[in-house]
Amino acid sequence: MRGGLGRTLLTAFLVLTIVPLSIISFYSLTRMRAETANAARIALEHQASLISARLTNDAIMLERDALLWMQGAPFSPTLNEESFWLLDAQQHVVRSTTAEPIPDTLFAQRGRQVIRADEMGRVFVWRLVPLGEQTLVARARPSLLSGTEVVEEGIAIWLIADGEVIPLVEDGAAAIKIDDAGLLTDESPDWLAVRQALDDGVMLVVAQPRDIALAASNAMAGALIAAALAVALLTTVAAAYVIRRITRPVFDLTMAAIAIAQGDLDKRARVDRDDELGVLALAFNTMADRLQELLNTLEQRVAERTAEVARANRLLERRAGYLEASARIIREVGRLESPTAVLQAALPQICERMNFAGAAVWLLDASRNGDRPHLTLRHHHGDISPQHVEPALSEVVAAAHGRILPAEEGTFLVLPLRMGEQVTGVLALVMPDEAQPGDLQTLQVLADQLAVALENARAIEYERLARKKLQMLQKHREQFLGKMSHELSTALNSIIGFSTLMLREIEGPLTEMQRSDLTYINRNGQHLLDLLDGMLELIEAESNEEIALEQVAEAEME
Numbered sequence: 001m002r003g004g005l006g007r008t009l010l011t012a013f014l015v016l017t018i019v020p021l022s023i024i025s026f027y028s029l030t031r032m033r034a035e036t037a038n039a040a041r042i043a044l045e046h047q048a049s050l051i052s053a054r055l056t057n058d059a060i061m062l063e064r065d066a067l068l069w070m071q072g073a074p075f076s077p078t079l080n081e082e083s084f085w086l087l088d089a090q091q092h093v094v095r096s097t098t099a100e101p102i103p104d105t106l107f108a109q110r111g112r113q114v115i116r117a118d119e120m121g122r123v124f125v126w127r128l129v130p131l132g133e134q135t136l137v138a139r140a141r142p143s144l145l146s147g148t149e150v151v152e153e154g155i156a157i158w159l160i161a162d163g164e165v166i167p168l169v170e171d172g173a174a175a176i177k178i179d180d181a182g183l184l185t186d187e188s189p190d191w192l193a194v195r196q197a198l199d200d201g202v203m204l205v206v207a208q209p210r211d212i213a214l215a216a217s218n219a220m221a222g223a224l225i226a227a228a229l230a231v232a233l234l235t236t237v238a239a240a241y242v243i244r245r246i247t248r249p250v251f252d253l254t255m256a257a258i259a260i261a262q263g264d265l266d267k268r269a270r271v272d273r274d275d276e277l278g279v280l281a282l283a284f285n286t287m288a289d290r291l292q293e294l295l296n297t298l299e300q301r302v303a304e305r306t307a308e309v310a311r312a313n314r315l316l317e318r319r320a321g322y323l324e325a326s327a328r329i330i331r332e333v334g335r336l337e338s339p340t341a342v343l344q345a346a347l348p349q350i351c352e353r354m355n356f357a358g359a360a361v362w363l364l365d366a367s368r369n370g371d372r373p374h375l376t377l378r379h380h381h382g383d384i385s386p387q388h389v390e391p392a393l394s395e396v397v398a399a400a401h402g403r404i405l406p407a408e409e410g411t412f413l414v415l416p417l418r419m420g421e422q423v424t425g426v427l428a429l430v431m432p433d434e435a436q437p438g439d440l441q442t443l444q445v446l447a448d449q450l451a452v453a454l455e456n457a458r459a460i461e462y463e464r465l466a467r468k469k470l471q472m473l474q475k476h477r478e479q480f481l482g483k484m485s486h487e488l489s490t491a492l493n494s495i496i497g498f499s500t501l502m503l504r505e506i507e508g509p510l511t512e513m514q515r516s517d518l519t520y521i522n523r524n525g526q527h528l529l530d531l532l533d534g535m536l537e538l539i540e541a542e543s544n545e546e547i548a549l550e551q552v553a554e555a556e557m558e
Contacts, residue, residue: 070084
């Protein structure tokens with residue numbers, strides 16, 4: 001599978017499917033083996049119950065045959081190798097069916113039923129039947145050993161009596177070891193065994209190899225493992241196919257992207273499906289087409305962008321030139337003392353420094369009242385026809401925004417002269433070429449600065465006229481006060497002089513009343529003369545101060 005993405009997806013898919021499947025299979029096998037082992041133990045317990053019942057039945061049948069023998073009644077032996085002994089109270093043989101002696105240890109066993117092996121290892125069932133002072137002893141081979149009882153394959157059977165282990169059936173039992181209590185030792189881990197207590201302290205042990213007991217579960221486990229492997233194989237094949245279906249378009253896209261990155265702009269991804277991957281491939285091809293088109297037209301785009309940058313630089317240089325020229329012009333005309341002088345100096349410089357064919361200024365006539373503003377042409381310079389611009393003046397004043405108008409040769413730029421929010425006039429410029437973007441905004445700065453310069457010149461002119469009127473009024477006042485003071489001082493001097501002569505009694509003696517009146521007249525006349533002299537000095541001081549202030553103002557304006 002090509003590409004790391006496919007291997008990653010396949011690995012992830014296998015991990016997410018096979019690992020859970022393995023866990024489930026392992027759990028199922030473990031659970032099934034445990035249940036099978038439990039079922040095998042139950043079967044062994046059932047087998048042990050059957051064997052116990054069979055041994056009990058053998059003992060009963062052996063006792064019946066022994067009683068029939070003792071009574072001399074005819075009978076047919078039920079078990080193989082049946083032997084009978086009749087003993088007296090001293091355990092001497094009264095009569096018997098065999099010359100074999102009775103083992104001495106037989107009477108040491110507890111109970112009426114004894115199972116033990118002889119010296120040759122043969123297993124016999126012994127039955128002791130007390131008959132008063134006599135004892136009837138019977139012996140026979142168990143029916144399990146005579147083929148009359150069917151024992152399952154691989155089952156081994158032992159009897160344990162008084163610590164003696166007596167094997168009844170040893171089908172492969174040589175490979176296992178049990179202790180005196182009937183328990184499997186550590187040397188026999190591959191066997192299953194159950195125990196069951198019989199009468200008179202006899203213990204029955206039934207065992208079976210695990211491979212036989214668990215044969216069904218092992219077969220089922222093999223089938224389950226084979227099925228799991230088959231499912232894993234089929235899952236792997238299906239996953240590989242599905243992942244290949246997913247990763248092949250991605251791989252094609254990757255190879256196409258690498259080819260385009262290496263310069264092969266004609267490379268395209270294959271589109272052969274309608275799902276999301278097909279849409280992705282189609283989008284990739286569209287992007288590649290646009291990239292190729294972009295690269296093919298890159299030189300043209302660069303040339304266009306370069307031309308735009310150059311044009312923008314020219315516009316910036318043009319605006320910078322306009323702003324620099326505006327600053328110089330306003331700086332030069334800002335000291336002039338009349339609007340006419342400002343216009344006469346500014347318009348030629350605007351045409352010369354900014355390369356305009358002509359310029360004209362209209363100012364609002366504040367002396368007239370009316371709904372529509374009245375504009376008066378105050379000055380024009382260069383090649384400009386005011387009548388071509390005048391129809392648009394009212395609209396420019398009302399909107400407080402500039403306009404661009406076509407001209408016979410070039411372009412008219414009509415700009416309002418603004419003082420804050422107030423429009424004071426209109427500036428019209430004739431541009432020899434077409435107006436460029438931003439010219440209106442740049443030249444509006446010139447118009448606003450020119451409006452400020454005109455307002456300053458108008459204020460200076462008003463101040464000069466007011467000062468001239470004040471000077472004339474001051475001159476008239478001085479003349480009036482001088483003449484009036486002369487007339488008043490002449491009259492007062494006459495009054496003071498004549499009153500002084502009369503007080504000296506040159507023309508004759510005076511009465512007390514006359515002297516008092518003349519003294520009053522002389523004193524008040526002198527007082528009026530002092531007041532008149534003080535007023536004249538004050539007027540002279542004010543005149544000198546006004547002259548000094550006027551000289552300072554003129555020096556500051558210069």
